[in-house]
Amino acid sequence: MTSTDLAVTSDRARELIGGESDDATLRRFLHGLPGVDAVGLTQRADGLGTRSIKTTSKAWALDKIISLIDLTTLEGADTPGKVRSLVSKAVHPDASDPSTPQVAAVCVYGDMVPAAVEALGARHGDPDDGLVSVAAVATAFPSGRASLAVKLADTADAVAAGADEIDMVIDRGAFLAGNYGKVFDEIVQVKQACVRPDGTAASLKVILETGELNTYDNVKRASWLAILAGGDFIKTSTGKVAPAATLPVTLLMLEVVRDWHRLTGEKIGVKPAGGIRTAKDAVKYLVTVAETTGEEWLQPHLFRYGASSLLNDVLRQRQKLASGHYTGTDYVTID
Structure with a gap:
């Protein structure tokens, strides 16, 4: 997104909310949204979570999940060496099988961005082009408790260091x-x-930290607010607060x-994390995306999994499938 695009986004927001982006105008718009039927939402999610996936689609689903993962390390003890190991795993998830797809991105703290960029080398780039992005958490992650000046400096430093996503x-x-x-x-x-x-x-992913928002209505309002303000993605969680993604x-x-897409024609990404x-769980999310926004969202610039341990289980299932020992019992119901 360029500075011109930012201006267009701002103009669209003013048009949709009916004025400037002050508390009163935003409150009128956000609290005017239809309330969330919690029982109905849970029933829809339960139904999608038990939707069957055809046997012939198992291999496709596993590879698709891998290609949509943001492989993450966000620990105080992270080192350049640990980041290099993460990048190696991202590029070659299964060293014994070169047909295994790369993940979409590696996600690190801002000060680890140079190590990730250097380790990726020629593999660094747009995951839609078969490369691996570098995502950096910013704005005083995970608490967000800092001055705006600090948050902006945090972001600018990560971008200057080579981060493709914030x-x-x-x-x-x-x-x-x-x-x-x-x-x-x-x-x-x-x-x-x-x-x-x-x-x-x-690209900007806006983390709502849904586990702290208390109600589905607040999650809905925060999602609209983030998109109106120009977020490219809305993301559930930092992974540091329970519950995380549900x-x-x-x-x-x-x-x-x-x-939002029906209203404006613009496609915004979603990232469940934590x-x-x-x-088995990842497939449920895959089905939910396909049934809600459409299969066109199943590409890196529109959907991601934020995860540190998911990849290992997906690789295990992939290896079982390749060996002929896979029964489908670790999945949602298989036709």
């Missing part, structure tokens, strides 16, 4: 207090900090993205 956290305290204008403006300014000197920009919450966010550890 995963920012919203100020949940401000959101829950009804300070919607503050949250909106922070997202807008972080988006501007993602713009590089040549006019191109890193199928009902992800379904709700996908429904917001679907409605707690998705098995191929």
